[in-house]
Amino acid sequence: MVSKKVSNIKPSLTLEITAKAKKMKASGISVIGFGAGEPDFNTPEYIINAAKHALDIGFTKYTPASGMQELKIAICEKLLKDNGLNYEPSQIVVSSGAKSSLYHAICAIVDDGDEVILPSPYWLTYPELVGLAGGKTVFVNTKAENGYKITAEELENAITDKTKCFILNSPNNPTGAVYSEEEIKSLAKVIEKHGLYVVSDEIYEKLVYGGAKHYSIAACGEFLKEHTVVVNGMSKTYSMTGWRIGYIAAPVEIAKAVSSMQSHTTSNACSIAQYASVEALASKESEKFVAEMQRVFDERRKYMMKRIDEIPCLKYSEPAGAFYMFVDVSGVYGKAYQGQKIDGSLSFADAALKKGVAVVPGVAFGNDNCIRLSYATSMEDIKEGIDRIAQFIKEIN
Numbered sequence: 359m360v361s362k363k364v365s366n367i368k369p370s371l372t373l374e375i376t377a378k379a380k381k382m383k384a385s386g387i388s389v390i391g392f393g394a395g396e397p398d399f400n401t402p403e404y405i406i407n408a409a410k411h412a413l414d415i416g417f418t419k420y421t422p423a424s425g426m427q428e429l430k431i432a433i434c435e436k437l438l439k440d441n442g443l444n445y446e447p448s449q450i451v452v453s454s455g456a457k458s459s460l461y462h463a464i465c466a467i468v469d470d471g472d473e474v475i476l477p478s479p480y481w482l483t484y485p486e487l488v489g490l491a492g493g494k495t496v497f498v499n500t501k502a503e504n505g506y507k508i509t510a511e512e513l514e515n516a517i518t519d520k521t522k523c524f525i526l527n528s529p530n531n532p533t534g535a536v537y538s539e540e541e542i543k544s545l546a547k548v549i550e551k552h553g554l555y556v557v558s559d560e561i562y563e564k565l566v567y568g569g570a571k572h573y574s575i576a577a578c579g580e581f582l583k584e585h586t587v588v589v590n591g592m593s594k595t596y597s598m599t600g601w602r603i604g605y606i607a608a609p610v611e612i613a614k615a616v617s618s619m620q621s622h623t624t625s626n627a628c629s630i631a632q633y634a635s636v637e638a639l640a641s642k643e644s645e646k647f648v649a650e651m652q653r654v655f656d657e658r659r660k661y662m663m664k665r666i667d668e669i670p671c672l673k674y675s676e677p678a679g680a681f682y683m684f685v686d687v688s689g690v691y692g693k694a695y696q697g698q699k700i701d702g703s704l705s706f707a708d709a710a711l712k713k714g715v716a717v718v719p720g721v722a723f724g725n726d727n728c729i730r731l732s733y734a735t736s737m738e739d740i741k742e743g744i745d746r747i748a749q750f751i752k753e754i755n
């Protein structure tokens with residue numbers, strides 16, 4: 359009999375749609391996938407070479423559970439340079455991917471019954487991790503007209519005497535929302551007033567467009583720095599999703615707790631991937647690589663917006679970061695495609711699959727009016743995929 363805690367975990371809807379699309383492709387049907395959650399770029403060669411070097415010199419054994427010292431130093435330098443944050447290596451814990459960092463950090467903050475405020479739409483992993491830690495997620499619906507960003511007032515209204523923590527994800531998956539420095543500062547005031555902790559997931563920080571700038575809430579003064587766990591990693595910035603390197607920067611007490619928890623769960627992250635991550639963070643070539651990836655994503659983002667503007671019934675709030683568009687498709691709800699009624703994001707996604715396009719239903723992220731389209735796929739596929747969506751919408755009646 360599976361434990362209650364684990365049997366409460368919902369299977370990932372994103373994976374379900376991807377599996378369906380894969381099955382169709384395997385049987386020879388053409389399907390354009392808008393589901394990708396990872397950059398469609400290869401890991402740069404200089405990072406791969408660093409990993410080869412790690413193997414050649416036998417860097418293939420355990421490292422300290424919290425990560426190798428050189429990587430922690432490189433992370434501290436990055437945080438100072440990019441985010442104006444001054445951390446000691448003892449405040450850094452390297453994990454097997456940011457997902458693992460998030461799980462350990464949430465466990466280190468949340469006690470049974472504690473409430474954790476999460477703006478919705480949200481990345482679907484957060485509530486599952488909060489649940490595993492024994493906490494209760496309090497969802498706060500954000501508004502499209504506010505760019506799907508929680509306001510200070512909305513945050514304040516959701517706080518009770520059980521609230522322990524607030525999860526902030528900017529740039530955001532699935533909406534692409536990026537909070538400005540001013541918006542972050544107004545949320546920080548509420549956090550400080552109520553003495554809360556923040557888990558700030560900044561994994562998409564380098565993927566911002568159209569003048570948007572990433573600002574870390576940990577930079578809002580001493581109180582916030584002492585109450586924030588910054589979560590980041592190599593996956594999205596350096597196109598290293600398979601290497602599994604994430605990290606936290608946290609107050610010493612939390613870093614210590616995460617490190618000892620991790621020493622019993624996963625122990626250290628892969629030594630070879632850690633070694634290569636030092637190169638990714640320190641190499642001058644990284645700036646060029648990231649700038650080029652950002653340029654390509656921005657080109658696709660602009661193209662998608664232009665095309666979707668031309669399709670009746672579809673609306674969106676301009677995404678300024680990550681590589682997703684969150685598109686409101688509720689304008690066609692109540693109508694039908696080939697006799698199949700569309701009354702929510704799941705039936706929309708199901709019907710779109712018949713037209714050869716795989717999209718992720720927004721209900722997976724807490725908003726049933728929308729679908730998520732990823733532009734981490736080739737321009738050629740984006741063009742063809744949007745053509746199909748336009749035709750699909752036309753055929754709905």
Ligand SMILES: Cc1ncc(COP(=O)(O)O)c(C=O)c1O
Nearest residue numbers: 455456457481531561591593604
């Ligand atoms: C918002 C967000 N945080 C964290 C992650 C996980 O990153 P990692 O590959 O480092 O576990 C993802 C991956 O999709 C994400 O979208």
